[in-house]
Amino acid sequence: MTLPPAAHPTAYVPVDHYSAVHLAAQTARSVAQRRGLQGALPDQAAVIASELGSNLAKHAVDGALYVQELPLGNGVEIIAADRGPGMREFRRCLADGYTTTETLGAGIGGVNRIATSFTVRTHEPGGTVACARLTPPEDADAGRRAIGSVCLPAEREEVSGDACAVAETGQGLTAIVVDGLGHGPPAAEAAQLALRTFARAPDQPLPALLTGLHRALRHSRGAAVGLLRLHAGRAQYCGIGNVRCVTLTQQDVRHRLTGQPGVVGLEMPHPVVRDLPWEPHFTALLHSDGIDHRWAHSPDPFxxxxxxxxxxxxxxxxxxxxxxDATVLAANLHQRLS
Known part of the structure; x- marks a missing residue:
C-alpha cells in the first residue's frame, strides 16, 4: 500500500516581475527540504524554479509557478503556467545553450537536464505549461506517473479549506478531494481531518470510506467530498456535495458528474457509487467549486x-x-511523463 505524503497546499508564486524569481527559488528549496530530500536535491529544485521563473519573467504574460510535493512518491514538482505567447522554437529550447535573449541560455535546456522528468506543452498564442519533477534516483518512476494536483487557498486566506490526496492500494488508485465548508482555519481543520481519516483505510469500498468520513467530521465544520477509484479498465465515483468528477479523452469531455446533495459530517444521504465507462487512454479528474465548472462544457482542445x-x-x-479555495486532482494510469 502506498500512502500520500502529508498534505500541504500548493505554493503559488506569481511571476509579474523579475524579483519574483528569487522568491520562487527559495520556495522550491524550502518545499524540497520539508519533503526530506537530501544532498544537492534542494539546491537543484531551487535552480529549476529559478530557470522556469526567469523564462516567465522574460517572455510570458500572466505567468506563475506552482511548487509542491509529489502526489505520490518522494519528490517535488515545479509547474510553470502562462497565457502566452507560446514557445515558437520549442524543440530548440530544450537544448542546453539555446537562448532567444542575450543570456547564458541554461534555462529550459538546463531544467530538462536536471529534472527527473520534464514535460512541456505549448501553443500559440495561448501559452505554455511546463512540469519539472525532481526525485531521488530510487523514486524516479514515481516522478513519471501521470498523477497531478494543485490546491490553493482563496485570496487573502493563509490556509486552504480544500485538500486532496491519492493512495495506491490493492484496490487500485483512490483519490480524494475535500472542500471544507466555508473558508479559513475551521474549513482547513475539517479538510485535514478528512485526509487523516482517508489515509487510515483508503482501500475500503467507497461508500464505507464516505461513511467513515461522515463519522469523523461530525464535530467539525463539515465538508463536500469526492472520491474516485481507478482500476484496470474501470472507474468509480462517489461524492457528496459540490466536488465534481470529469473524464476526458484527448478529443473531448466524456462524463461530467457532481456529488449527491448533502454535507459530510452534518447531513449525508446513503452514498451511491457511480460506475464510469472506462478506456485506458481516459484521464479522470476531481475538482472543487473553486474551479469554474463551465470549462468542461466547451473545453479548449489544447x-x-x-x-x-x-x-x-x-x-x-x-x-x-x-x-x-480551489483544488484540482487529475490522473491517467496509462500515461508516463518524459
Whole structure:
C-alpha cells in the first residue's frame, strides 16, 4: 500500500516581475527540504524554479509557478503556467545553450537536464505549461506517473479549506478531494481531518470510506467530498456535495458528474457509487467549486490534450475562482511523463 505524503497546499508564486524569481527559488528549496530530500536535491529544485521563473519573467504574460510535493512518491514538482505567447522554437529550447535573449541560455535546456522528468506543452498564442519533477534516483518512476494536483487557498486566506490526496492500494488508485465548508482555519481543520481519516483505510469500498468520513467530521465544520477509484479498465465515483468528477479523452469531455446533495459530517444521504465507462487512454479528474465548472462544457482542445499534471495546473491557472479555495486532482494510469 502506498500512502500520500502529508498534505500541504500548493505554493503559488506569481511571476509579474523579475524579483519574483528569487522568491520562487527559495520556495522550491524550502518545499524540497520539508519533503526530506537530501544532498544537492534542494539546491537543484531551487535552480529549476529559478530557470522556469526567469523564462516567465522574460517572455510570458500572466505567468506563475506552482511548487509542491509529489502526489505520490518522494519528490517535488515545479509547474510553470502562462497565457502566452507560446514557445515558437520549442524543440530548440530544450537544448542546453539555446537562448532567444542575450543570456547564458541554461534555462529550459538546463531544467530538462536536471529534472527527473520534464514535460512541456505549448501553443500559440495561448501559452505554455511546463512540469519539472525532481526525485531521488530510487523514486524516479514515481516522478513519471501521470498523477497531478494543485490546491490553493482563496485570496487573502493563509490556509486552504480544500485538500486532496491519492493512495495506491490493492484496490487500485483512490483519490480524494475535500472542500471544507466555508473558508479559513475551521474549513482547513475539517479538510485535514478528512485526509487523516482517508489515509487510515483508503482501500475500503467507497461508500464505507464516505461513511467513515461522515463519522469523523461530525464535530467539525463539515465538508463536500469526492472520491474516485481507478482500476484496470474501470472507474468509480462517489461524492457528496459540490466536488465534481470529469473524464476526458484527448478529443473531448466524456462524463461530467457532481456529488449527491448533502454535507459530510452534518447531513449525508446513503452514498451511491457511480460506475464510469472506462478506456485506458481516459484521464479522470476531481475538482472543487473553486474551479469554474463551465470549462468542461466547451473545453479548449489544447487543454484536453494535456497530460494529467499539466491539466491540473492549466485548469487552476485559467479557470480558478480566486475568492474561493480551489483544488484540482487529475490522473491517467496509462500515461508516463518524459
Amino acid at each position: 487543454l484536453v490534450r494535456l497530460p494529467a499534471p499539466l491539466l491540473a495546473a492549466a485548469l487552476m491557472h485559467g479557470h480558478r475562482r480566486s475568492r474561493d
